[in-house]
Amino acid sequence: MTPKRVVVVGGGTGGTILANKMVSLLRSETSEGKAEVHLFADSTEHVFSPGNLDIAFRGMVPASFRRREAALLNRRVVLHETAVNRIDLMNRTILYDSKVLNYDYLVLATGSVARPDVIEGLKEASHNFHTGQEDARKTWEALSRFSKGKLVVLTNIPHKCPPSPVEAVFLVEELMRERGLRDKVEIYYATPYTRAYPAPAIADVVEPLMEKRGIRLYNMFNTDYVDTKLRKVYSIEGEELEFDMLITVPPHRGADIVFRSEIGDAEGWIPTDRETMRYSNSDDVYVVGDATNIPISKSGVVAHLEAIVAAENITSDYFGTGKVYCYTGRINCPLELGGNRAVFVSATYEKPPTRQKPSEMKYLMKRTFASIYWEMLKGRLDPLFDLYFGKPYRVRVVEH
């Protein structure tokens, strides 16, 4: 009998968690050779992306936020350290290194890509901490040289990790104060939203703090283009902002392979059922994490919970149990406010985020997260999370 094959594309947060969860749910099947779980990762190293904030704004060393992907996977996962070139849903195959591999179940966990190049002038004029560790390091170096003038933190949508630009501006402000340069630097925060943070309950906490720290807010500012000579950024709403240093969170797009395989929308987001994580109406293709077109925050937490839901649904289909696992839309993103304080942005598909008081406890929880991330990828902490938050899904039973 040929083994049934689960193929996962993308070895980031979602893909790694999913592959590990998959071999644990299909434990006896994989050991008896009835099932195989393959993971394709286009990099040998796994980066903890939230660390980019520490690299760019605290000068921390990039290497401390990287691990070898192979060391994070259960040994029963078959790892291919190579990029997938094309996905062929009609023939249920993927193509890589001029080879073809059939799948019984396919999971797309190809993430999102920060693309400063899609807005005129933005790539040339800006510093980025969403485009990788190296650019985050360059942002730190540029900040180290910056001593006076206008510093603009500019957000563009869509982007992953909704809190990250707000965190960036608070950390920059703190840095300038610590260096004794605060009175020589004007700090601006420009955002596409009507307020400093999209969710009103969180903006109620963020806006007074921005005012207190002298951060000037430009809301409803959607970048049209950047004039690199005049050093000005223009919005489609008709405003302009002058800068001496521009730090941006660029608009994001889906991964290249989504465009190449023609499986996404105009921006490369893959159509996905927001509860079951199934691709369109198929029952053998799943999508998790940043790659989906679901209007939910693109975050590691979401990728994690969606990976659990997809793994449960594949297992259920594999054994024909008739159970359908439905994601509740739970999000839980830390937002650091400088001064060792943080809040958590928590919501579901049914409940908007609620107002909270910033605390040092929440800040410490965020810091701890950096060290438990690697264990979390292996699924060892899921029982603890379930105990604290409850399951991230509801179960429906479908009659055959």
Add this chain to the structure above:
Amino acid sequence: MRRLVDARGSYCPGPLTELIKTYRNAELGDEIELLATDPAAKSDVSAWAKKSGNELVELKDEQGYFKIVVKVVRKGR
């Protein structure tokens, strides 16, 4: 052309993100129909349409959600 955007259940980053994503890919004269459950959507979209010079065509309470229609009459440069 009418473009439908279903942002029901989205609170963070919320319906305005979906609207602006669609707006950027739309043509002058297109209408964007946004469905949302986020109570902030109504005032957010109205404020944004006003500031960006686009037209708020419809703002309606449906059962359990809002329907908001914006006509694209202005785009950036």
